[in-house]
Amino acid sequence: MNLKSGRVDQFGQFSKFKDLQEFNAHLEMWLAVHKSEFSKGELVGLKQLVRFAAKVPGVSNAKIGTVLKAIHMEYSGNGISRSTFKRMAAKAASLGLFSVLETERKNGSQSSNLYVFNRFPKSEPPKKEKMDHPNKTSNHSKTNNIQKNTKRTETGLDYSFTSDRVPKAFTELARYFFPKAKQIEEYWRMTAIAAYKHNCEQKVNVVQEIAIDAFKQLIRKMKTCTIARPIAYFYGILTRKFEEKYYEELFEMGFSARKEDFFAEFFYKK
Numbered sequence: 001m002n003l004k005s006g007r008v009d010q011f012g013q014f015s016k017f018k019d020l021q022e023f024n025a026h027l028e029m030w031l032a033v034h035k036s037e038f039s040k041g042e043l044v045g046l047k048q049l050v051r052f053a054a055k056v057p058g059v060s061n062a063k064i065g066t067v068l069k070a071i072h073m074e075y076s077g078n079g080i081s082r083s084t085f086k087r088m089a090a091k092a093a094s095l096g097l098f099s100v101l102e103t104e105r106k107n108g109s110q111s112s113n114l115y116v117f118n119r120f121p122k123s124e125p126p127k128k129e130k131m132d133h134p135n136k137t138s139n140h141s142k143t144n145n146i147q148k149n150t151k152r153t154e155t156g157l158d159y160s161f162t163s164d165r166v167p168k169a170f171t172e173l174a175r176y177f178f179p180k181a182k183q184i185e186e187y188w189r190m191t192a193i194a195a196y197k198h199n200c201e202q203k204v205n206v207v208q209e210i211a212i213d214a215f216k217q218l219i220r221k222m223k224t225c226t227i228a229r230p231i232a233y234f235y236g237i238l239t240r241k242f243e244e245k246y247y248e249e250l251f252e253m254g255f256s257a258r259k260e261d262f263f264a265e266f267f268y269k270k
Helices: 008-014 020-037 040-051 064-074 082-095 140-155 168-174 181-197 204-224 230-252 259-269
Strands: 098-101 114-117
Touching (some): 008 114, 020 082, 020 114, 020 181, 040 064, 168 204, 181 204, 181 230, 204 230
16 A cells, blocks of 8 residues: 655654664663764764654654755755765665655655654574584584683673773662663663763762663662663653753753744744
């Protein structure tokens, strides 16, 4: 069945997210893994497309020309080419970040594409080294070394080996629930991503305070119900708290306290 073009809110049934917060959390996880595979120009195109997927979380039917025009205006005339955007779309689709569906006008001619963002997969294929089996002709000593290395990898280093990049206060809190250094570092990495996204990476004390508060909220939630992906839930809390901090600062500067009021005021002044 061919999709008929129309307003984006007509495609609400294609959304795979309950709200914008969940969409943002999954998008950041996608980028955490695959960001390096996109060029700078392609990332600009992707992030602009994401903005057009905010009204219906994870769904956009914006025309390529509309996206390029928005980028052109935002970067004062320094936009990206149509071919760059198409390369980004093809790459993102091949990775599974989103699916591209064609729509058509009433007369049957092709209209703008429908971009449907996907949820970040809960599990990934095992890494190559885990899939490879030891050679049957290996000697006993080599086999023992493989077993020892495997055991060391599975055990991991405890919290005392956590990177210096992670504040001690956060490590001391997290270690009671996630005792391995790698686990703690992963939670802090998500904090760094959220802080960067909200332009707070330089506010060290603020970032640490929000991270600790968000982690405590995560633990409270985990004590009351089962969470399939705690780290994704943690990122969602971080995002909300950084947004709240952002609008608190706007309020102190004289803007409206509510997000909706701020945007109304902003566009009205313009």
